[in-house]
Amino acid sequence: MPTYQYEAMDNTGLEVKDSIDAPTEAEAQTMIKEKGFFVTKIVEQGRGKKKKNKKQTQQKKQAPRRRGGGGFSIGGVPNKKLCTFTRQFSTLQDAGLPVLRSLRILEGQSKPGPLKSSLIGVIEDIESGSTLSEAMSKQPKAFDNLYVNMVKAGEASGALEIILQRLAEFKERAQTLKRKVKGAMIYPCAVITVATLIVGFIMYYIIPKFKKIFADFGTELPAITEMLITISDWVVNYFYLIPAIPFALWLFVKIVRKNKTGAYVVDKISLKIPLLGSILSKSTVARTCRTLGTLIASGVPILEAIIIARDTAGNAVFARAFDQIYSAIREGESMAVPLRETRICDDMVVNMVDVGEETGALDNMLYKVADTYDEEVSILVDALISLLEPLMVVILVVIVGFIVIALFMPLIKLLNDLS
Numbered sequence: 001m002p003t004y005q006y007e008a009m010d011n012t013g014l015e016v017k018d019s020i021d022a023p024t025e026a027e028a029q030t031m032i033k034e035k036g037f038f039v040t041k042i043v044e045q046g047r048g049k050k051k052k053n054k055k056q057t058q059q060k061k062q063a064p065r066r067r068g069g070g071g072f073s074i075g076g077v078p079n080k081k082l083c084t085f086t087r088q089f090s091t092l093q094d095a096g097l098p099v100l101r102s103l104r105i106l107e108g109q110s111k112p113g114p115l116k117s118s119l120i121g122v123i124e125d126i127e128s129g130s131t132l133s134e135a136m137s138k139q140p141k142a143f144d145n146l147y148v149n150m151v152k153a154g155e156a157s158g159a160l161e162i163i164l165q166r167l168a169e170f171k172e173r174a175q176t177l178k179r180k181v182k183g184a185m186i187y188p189c190a191v192i193t194v195a196t197l198i199v200g201f202i203m204y205y206i207i208p209k210f211k212k213i214f215a216d217f218g219t220e221l222p223a224i225t226e227m228l229i230t231i232s233d234w235v236v237n238y239f240y241l242i243p244a245i246p247f248a249l250w251l252f253v254k255i256v257r258k259n260k261t262g263a264y265v266v267d268k269i270s271l272k273i274p275l276l277g278s279i280l281s282k283s284t285v286a287r288t289c290r291t292l293g294t295l296i297a298s299g300v301p302i303l304e305a306i307i308i309a310r311d312t313a314g315n316a317v318f319a320r321a322f323d324q325i326y327s328a329i330r331e332g333e334s335m336a337v338p339l340r341e342t343r344i345c346d347d348m349v350v351n352m353v354d355v356g357e358e359t360g361a362l363d364n365m366l367y368k369v370a371d372t373y374d375e376e377v378s379i380l381v382d383a384l385i386s387l388l389e390p391l392m393v394v395i396l397v398v399i400v401g402f403i404v405i406a407l408f409m410p411l412i413k414l415l416n417d418l419s
């Protein structure tokens with residue numbers, strides 16, 4: 001019977017290191033939890049050396065066989081395709097098909113692209129003796145750390161189909177929220193684009209004609225009309241800067257985010273923006289909590305789960321907070337204490353995490369937090385759209401009113417002079 005070395009925390013937050021005999025890693029984790037401990041790391045004794053020697057022997061005996069048909073691919077796998085693949089893979093595994101046969105079926109029905117190329121690579125590595133998680137880890141275009149670690153946990157527990165179902169549900173919910181946010185922003189973006197084009201047309205073609213009329217009659221122009229003509233002259237002379245300025249701003253932010261300090265400053269500022277910052281913050285909390293809950297429920301050790309959640313947060317402020325949480329847990333503290341100190345979420349989240357650690361149901365509590373925050377994000381997005389519509393109307397009225405007044409004031413004066 002294998003022996004597992006583990007690190008865990010008791011109810012007081014003290015670190016415990018010990019070993020336990022169990023048939024599988026999943027049963028070992030269950031036995032440790034029954035003792036009242038929270039597992040942070042678990043490794044089978046001698047497993048790493050045996051696996052390495054076995055792999056080296058296989059590589060000496062047989063060179064990997066390469067299959068054609070994958071083709072060259074650029075870019076990563078779209079989330080929508082990965083969600084569909086995960087759901088289909090889960091269904092095939094639930095039906096009892098072997099992993100290799102399931103992958104061949106899915107690879108056969110995939111269209112040429114990054115996913116098909118990645119699946120061919122996974123099939124080749126499995127045929128060469130690698131496990132599914134090891135093969136997927138070599139295809140980062142399709143399978144990130146979250147995906148690989150959950151599959152690894154599913155292999156260790158012997159419940160791969162259940163893990164794939166959780167993974168499919170996780171990705172589908174994340175995709176649904178992302179799609180809703182993008183869909184909600186289509187209308188405001190379309191209105192802003194059309195309004196910009198109309199105002200640009202007026203400035204480029206209409207205002208210069210009025211400028212010529214005023215110059216021919218020698219009319220003395222009021223200050224507001226002079227301002228409008230100055231703006232029109234700038235648009236005519238430097239129209240190419242109108243699309244260049246937002247592109248340059250976007251490029252500048254991208255370059256700044258390449259640096260850790262710059263990324264932290266940009267993300268910190270974005271979280272302070274009224275309403276939009278709240279949406280970004282709550283959506284990140286929802287995503288990271290769902291990620292952590294899914295990983296912990298799948299049997300991934302807490303420290304590895306925190307690292308994966310940090311990498312998938314997509315926000316430097318949250319990434320730095322997860323580094324602090326990771327260091328605190330390694331020193332023997334519970335997760336709730338450093339989470340409260342980072343102040344990246346509300347007290348409600350901290351209290352639910354605290355209760356989850358005390359009751360041993362941390363994954364369920366994290367799921368509830370994610371569900372709650374998903375609903376709040378949906379409400380905030382609706383509120384943002386409701387706020388943007390009247391705000392855009394007011395801005396357009398102000399712009400059109402400014403143009404009309406600036407043009408009609410000298411026209412009225414001109415008519416009075418002629419009469």
